Amino acid sequence: xxxxxxxxxxxxxxxxxxxxxxxxDGTLLVAQQGAQILHYQxxxxxxxxxxxxxARYQRGQSVRGGAPVCWPWFGGLTRNxxxxxxxxxxxxxxxxxxxxxxxxxQLLGIDQHDGAVTLQFAFDSRKxxxxxxxxxxxxxxxxxxxxxxxxxxxxxxxxxxxLVLSQALHTYFAVSDIRDVRVxxxxxxxxxxxxxxxxxxxxxxxxxxxxxxxxxxxxxPTRLSIxxxxxxxxxxxxxxxxxxxxxxxxxIDKAKRLSQFAExxxxxxxxxxxxxxxxxxxxLAPGASHSLCLSLSSEPL
Ligand SMILES: O=P(O)(O)OC[C@H]1O[C@H](O)[C@H](O)[C@@H](O)[C@@H]1O
Numbered sequence: 001x002x003x004x005x006x007x008x009x010x011x012x013x014x015x016x017x018x019x020x021x022x023x024x025d026g027t028l029l030v031a032q033q034g035a036q037i038l039h040y041q042x043x044x045x046x047x048x049x050x051x052x053x054x055a056r057y058q059r060g061q062s063v064r065g066g067a068p069v070c071w072p073w074f075g076g077l078t079r080n081x082x083x084x085x086x087x088x089x090x091x092x093x094x095x096x097x098x099x100x101x102x103x104x105x106q107l108l109g110i111d112q113h114d115g116a117v118t119l120q121f122a123f124d125s126r127k128x129x130x131x132x133x134x135x136x137x138x139x140x141x142x143x144x145x146x147x148x149x150x151x152x153x154x155x156x157x158x159x160x161x162x163l164v165l166s167q168a169l170h171t172y173f174a175v176s177d178i179r180d181v182r183v184x185x186x187x188x189x190x191x192x193x194x195x196x197x198x199x200x201x202x203x204x205x206x207x208x209x210x211x212x213x214x215x216x217x218x219x220x221p222t223r224l225s226i227x228x229x230x231x232x233x234x235x236x237x238x239x240x241x242x243x244x245x246x247x248x249x250x251x252i253d254k255a256k257r258l259s260q261f262a263e264x265x266x267x268x269x270x271x272x273x274x275x276x277x278x279x280x281x282x283x284l285a286p287g288a289s290h291s292l293c294l295s296l297s298s299e300p301l
Pocket of ligand 1: 075096097214215246247248258271273
């Protein structure tokens with residue numbers, strides 16, 4: 001069977017410019033705003049990345065689902081270590097997950113090589129200063145589609161003082177039914193239970209889901225996996241440059257309060273956010289850079 005050559009197409013979804021990429025039987029859709037991946041699917045299997053049925057494609061607003069980039073802080077800024085908060089002149093008014101997920105990034109280039117396609121996006125805070133965050137930094141996201149999907153998020157300090165960041169690739173995964181899936185790789189990890197006064201606990205065995213879940217896992221291994229018996233598949237997440245991850249599902253009540261989110265959508269998604277947070281934040285000396293990398297693939301059970 002001869003494979004079709006890779007293809008890249010520019011499309012517009014409502015207000016957003018997007019790039020649709022096909023490599024072999026893999027399809028990828030990326031919005032230029034936020035360099036946000038919206039869709040990733042291999043062949044005829046269910047999508048690996050989840051996108052809300054109620055997603056809205058509007059300027060200035062992150063799309064619900066896909067893989068938003070949270071930077072230069074993750075979550076509520078006032079929950080971050082003091083050194084991350086100190087980068088901002090008004091932490092109490094800072095938006096959750098930083099600013100770049102709702103801003104336009106620059107497309108640096110599209111490279112087609114060895115049967116793979118790489119899209120390179122950049123955000124430069126010297127050209128687009130972030131409110132109340134007076135620092136010179138460049139962020140680049142390389143998105144490479146081959147037989148797998150590879151993300152590399154590189155932060156570079158272009159200023160003269162140390163830069164301290166927290167960040168995450170806030171990936172929404174598609175699952176057959178959240179109540180049936182298990183996440184492997186977390187056994188023995190410390191975690192912060194944000195729903196119970198941010199207490200520190202320790203994971204025992206694989207993680208299943210029976211209610212709202214919002215946890216920061218620490219000392220995470222390079223590989224996590226989602227075992228999904230309903231769709232008879234295992235999604236593999238291989239990370240580098242990260243020792244923390246957020247596991248999130250809003251469940252029934254919080255789902256009702258989320259934007260662009262159907263009331264029952266919690267059943268079909270699970271966020272595993274490959275991160276640098278809590279005691280795993282990134283400190284960059286002037287001129288230094290850091291890469292947070294994630295490769296996604298799937299295999300039958
Ligand atoms: O609604 P958003 O700002 O996109 O945040 C969605 C979710 O992101 C993370 O997973 C946080 O840990 C959650 O507490 C939050 O609800």
